[in-house]
Amino acid sequence: MRTLTLLSTGGTIATTAGEKGLSVAVGADDLLAAAERVWGSGGVRVQTRDVHRMVSFAESVGDVLALARAVREAARESDGVVVTHGTDTMEEAAFLVALTHDSPVPVAFTGAQRPFDDPAPDGPRNLAAALCWVGDPRAEGTGVGVVFDGNVVPAVGVRKVHTLGLDAFRAPGRASVASVDADGVRVHATAPKVPVLLDPDVEPPRVDVVAQYLGADATGVRASVAAGARGLVLSGFGAGNTTPDTTRACVELLGSGVPVGLASRVGAGPVSGLYADGGAELVRAGAVVMGDLSPWQSRLLLAAALTHTDPRGGVGELCRRWLESVGAVAGRD
Numbered sequence: 001m002r003t004l005t006l007l008s009t010g011g012t013i014a015t016t017a018g019e020k021g022l023s024v025a026v027g028a029d030d031l032l033a034a035a036e037r038v039w040g041s042g043g044v045r046v047q048t049r050d051v052h053r054m055v056s057f058a059e060s061v062g063d064v065l066a067l068a069r070a071v072r073e074a075a076r077e078s079d080g081v082v083v084t085h086g087t088d089t090m091e092e093a094a095f096l097v098a099l100t101h102d103s104p105v106p107v108a109f110t111g112a113q114r115p116f117d118d119p120a121p122d123g124p125r126n127l128a129a130a131l132c133w134v135g136d137p138r139a140e141g142t143g144v145g146v147v148f149d150g151n152v153v154p155a156v157g158v159r160k161v162h163t164l165g166l167d168a169f170r171a172p173g174r175a176s177v178a179s180v181d182a183d184g185v186r187v188h189a190t191a192p193k194v195p196v197l198l199d200p201d202v203e204p205p206r207v208d209v210v211a212q213y214l215g216a217d218a219t220g221v222r223a224s225v226a227a228g229a230r231g232l233v234l235s236g237f238g239a240g241n242t243t244p245d246t247t248r249a250c251v252e253l254l255g256s257g258v259p260v261g262l263a264s265r266v267g268a269g270p271v272s273g274l275y276a277d278g279g280a281e282l283v284r285a286g287a288v289v290m291g292d293l294s295p296w297q298s299r300l301l302l303a304a305a306l307t308h309t310d311p312r313g314g315v316g317e318l319c320r321r322w323l324e325s326v327g328a329v330a331g332r333d
C-alpha cells in the first residue's frame with residue numbers, strides 16, 4: 001500500500017471563526033478526516049504531522065525553510081507529500097520548497113478560501129484532490145505543485161489570482177499539469193524539471209521587492225539597501241520599466257555590485273528590456289531579467305542564488321540558467 005504524508009501548517013483551511021476573526025484551530029488529523037469524507041481514503045495510508053499552526057501572512061522565510069526540512073524528511077519515508085498551507089503566501093512557500101526539493105517524490109501544496117467551519121468549505125475537497133494527485137504514480141518526478149479547485153499547477157510561475165474565489169491559483173501563460181475530480185486524475189502536461197538551488201539548512205540573505213507606481217522616487221531602493229538587502233527585485237511597470245529616479249538608483253547599485261532583478265507588477269507575461277531609460281537601460285547595466293516569475297518568486301530566486309559563493313558567470317548568470325531551464329526565459333541557443 002502506498003504511504004503519503006500530510007504536513008499541516010495552518011492557513012484558512014484550518015481556521016474557525018471567533019470573536020476577533022478567523023484563527024487556526026485545527027490540525028492535520030482533523031483535516032485528513034474531513035478530506036476522507038469526500039472520496040473515501042483511496043486505498044492509501046496517510047501519516048500526519050503538524051509542522052506549525054499559523055496563518056500564512058505571519059510566516060517568515062525561516063518558517064518556510066523549517067517546512068522545507070519537514071518535506072525533505074517526509075519525502076524519505078513516503079511516496080507523496082501534501083502540505084496544507086495558507087493561500088496568501090502559498091505561491092512563495094511552494095516556490096521556496098521547490099528550490100530545495102531534490103527527490104522524485106511529488107509534493108502538493110493545498111489550502112482553502114473558506115474556513116474549516118464554513119457551511120460549504122472548499123478545504124476538504126482540495127485536500128482530497130491533493131492526496132489523490134500525489135498518490136498517483138504519474139505524479140512521480142513532477143516536483144512541487146499547487147492543487148486547488150481541481151487544478152494541479154507547478155509551483156514555478158504559480159500565482160494567487162483571486163482574493164476570495166475558489167479557483168484561486170493559476171500560472172498565467174503556463175499549462176496545468178493535471179486535473180483531479182471524483183473520477184480521478186487526468187494528466188495534461190509535463191512539469192518542468194526544477195534545478196535545486198537552495199539548501200534548506202541555509203537561511204538566504206535579505207532580498208527586497210521594490211514597488212513601482214506613478215512617480216515613484218528612489219526612496220524604496222535606498223531604504224532597502226540601508227536595511228541590509230544584498231539584492232533587490234523591481235516590481236516594474238508593464239514589460240519591466242521603472243521611473244527615471246528608480247532607473248538611475250538601480251544602475252548605480254548594479255555598478256557597485258548589488259544584483260537587481262527585473263520583474264513586472266502586471267501579473268502575467270515575461271519582462272523584456274525594451275525602453276531606453278527604462279528596462280533597456282537596466283538590462284544594459286546588468287539587471288537580471290526574471291522572465292514571467294512574479295516579483296515575489298523572483299526575490300526568492302535571487303536570494304537562493306546569493307547563497308552560492310562565486311557561481312560561474314556570477315549570480316545573474318546562475319539565475320538566468322535556472323530561469324531558462326524552467327522555461328521562464330527564452331533559451332539562448
Ligand SMILES: NC(=O)C[C@H](N)C(=O)O
Pocket residue numbers: 010011012013054055056057085086087088089111112113114
Ligand atoms: N485563504 C487563506 O488561507 C488566507 C489566509 N489569510 C492565509 O494565508 O493563511
